[in-house]
Amino acid sequence: MESRVLELTTGRSPAVIDITLEVSEFCQGRGGGLVSIFLPHATAGVALFETGAGTEPDVLMAIEDLLPARQGKWRHQHGSPGHGRDHVLPAFISPSITIPVVDGRMTLGTWQSIVVVDTNVDNPNRKVRLSFLAG
Amino acid sequence: MESRVLELTTGRSPAVIDITLEVSEFCQGRGGGLVSIFLPHATAGVALFETGAGTEPDVLMAIEDLLPARQGKWRHQHGSPGHGRDHVLPAFISPSITIPVVDGRMTLGTWQSIVVVDTNVDNPNRKVRLSFLAG
């Protein structure tokens, strides 16, 4: 298995970061297999959705509806006010996804982008582990 | 890796489509490994739950609770009224899942079925990529 770690800056506000290009480059020149995108973090998730047409803020709004960053709501009380909800996020938006690769290209649909969803305002630097398992 | 694409008709209303049989057939005669079920679509997800006892409408109701198809709520405004929520769906119900296979049979529990969850009323035709990575 080939594996390497990508470094990302997600900043100090809730963010959706598109990493499709980086993962595509990682897969180039490999044959068929599965690519694993894995975040070694407890307050972020990885997802596949359309970017550039409003879905990024829509996803952050839906997260806020389900997991409001309201002080006092959450038992976990470290970090910035409301940070407890960031720790619940990966239960709903998992930090791990796999995507099939055929002839060195991910089999994504036209409107799918790979994104890191990071509501945590206390940790602006993130890692993403990319691994390729040939089949 | 063996990979092929299944074609589905999901229709013009929110739908839960059971594909367990198709995936089982795809795995038959293979040894041990992982089967990947992957939707190349930005407005649908794949899940494992019980079918035939009411959970299909229950899941669609829970999606409506979290992501109401209400015009004006969503920034994404293409398509039918409320379609913006369909683009948020795959952040919560991922379009990718893997299932272990032993001796050509998925290791599903008694009550688990593989389903495509598709709230998008604008796209009645869907593809599902099945891939088998032998181990």
Added chain:
Amino acid sequence: MESRVLELTTGRSPAVIDITLEVSEFCQGRGGGLVSIFLPHATAGVALFETGAGTEPDVLMAIEDLLPARQGKWRHQHGSPGHGRDHVLPAFISPSITIPVVDGRMTLGTWQSIVVVDTNVDNPNRKVRLSFLAG
């Protein structure tokens, strides 16, 4: 692919069970690859989040917000009152996750634990299938 089944007792109330140690031991002495954690159950999910600082009850509260165990709300009506929601849970918290393994060690972040999330009060005994696909 190496695969084995772990037995768990999750008890008769909603529970979050940490299985990080068991999965770590399963991966020891193997090289690089993907470990699959798979629940053959229709009313539980597997997730990665921090344990020991309040997130376990926070996740159970968020599940209750989204999927209240209220009799009459759910179409699925077998089992204890409100059990219908347990069947919706795996649509949102999947029973399947994969984690990259390098040199026999999972590449988890410092604060990530592997947990089984089980809201079902009717089934206190659970199985977890661990599978290792070498790469």
